[in-house]
């Protein structure tokens with residue numbers, strides 16, 4: 001069973017809430033903990049300074065402290081009575097008691113024994129202050145046992161206690177404050193995240209709605225908002241560029257289909273016409289032979305067209321299998337030129353090859369031969385009687401250039417960028433007359449590309465054209481390392 005995914009908007013909102021919510025929920029206990037530790041440290045510091053102060057006061061007294069524990073601690077500062085609720089008084093010691101090494105109480109606020117005997121014992125043993133928590137009588141006290149010596153060298157311990165209430169009060173207030181802040185922050189976060197996420201997706205929703213309305217009949221439409229300087233603007237720009245490419249591809253597709261139909265219809269009409277006229281009356285064998293000969297030419301033209309279309313379609317679909325063998329180009333060019341010798345001689349054209357060195361490429365010999373054939377054929381067609389066509393082979397570092405140079409009609413500049421398009425002809429009537437399908441250069445370009453190369457043209461009307469094909473050269477085999 002497939003699980004339904006949450007929308008991007010819902011996921012973003014949830015993510016924001018989880019991340020920031022967890023941060024808030026984690027930050028509050030940590031803050032509370034740090035606050036309580038700080039308050040406790042402050043209280044212990046306060047207790048310590050209080051114990052030191054009271055002990056000093058005791059030592060500063062002239063008369064000896066009466067040994068009776070029942071005496072009120074008049075020798076010391078007055079402790080705050082436990083019943084007091086005065087907030088100021090909360091900061092004063094709740095309990096004061098002085099005892100000697102044997103544990104005998106020298107003076108106190110009424111207690112007859114130390115409230116934290118273990119802390120007193122520890123202070124006596126280590127001669128360092130010791131702390132303890134004691135329940136007394138209706139509240140908790142923090143006790144410090146402060147060891148010190150009187151002028152006679154007696155070791156005494158001053159026990160000072162203060163209430164927990166100050167800390168408890170501060171912590172309670174802090175807790176309430178934090179809970180209120182957390183709740184407000186959470187509310188703010190939920191509303192803020194919701195509004196932010198909703199607003200962020202408004203342009204996306206608009207784009208989706210507009211794109212949904214664009215079908216193949218409305219490919220000329222473009223989305224607004226392209227001028228926005230944000231992600232939505234960039235998305236719209238990308239979609240608009242894609243629509244432009246789609247529109248061009250659709251146009252090319254429909255133009256190509258009508259071109260194909262047109263190219264097939266012309267020879268078929270010619271064939272039909274010739275047959276109908278021939279069949280109207282009885283003909284001599286000679287006449288039939290002539291008609292058959294003409295028909296054969298049209299059929300061959302159709303077959304060539306079908307073959308060209310097939311190879312272009314296969315290459316487009318990426319299913320054209322091309323061989324990858326080492327092709328010696330000078331040899332291949334010599335063979336092509338030999339095939340065109342007769343055609344060149346018919347127009348008294350000097351067809352020459354200039355190839356100072358042999359260069360090898362990796363590729364399909366038949367396809368490479370076809371590429372050069374298309375160029376040489378065009379050069380001969382567009383050259384005048386007694387003209388000259390020069391085919392050159394030149395190696396430049398890692399690539400090789402084959403150029404086919406003629407001194408023919410040349411190509412007007414406005415056509416130069418289009419002559420590699422399928423069925424594009426500078427002079428359609430003349431091209432058809434010469435038997436051209438308008439696919440020769442498109443096929444040549446495709447073959448060059450299949451071999452990792454390219455083709456370009458330079459031409460001047462009335463002076464001639466040069467077609468330049470560039471293909472990477474085959475790397476020589478790596479020299480083998482001799483071992484042993």
Ligand code: ADP
Nearest residue numbers: 378379382419425426431436437438439440441
């Ligand atoms: P075609 O079958 O018509 O020759 P191509 O694709 O081979 O088709 O060529 C496309 C057009 O480019 C031709 O119709 C022609 O007008 C022009 N062209 C190609 N080669 C030459 C050339 N060497 N000189 C002048 N024009 C040329």
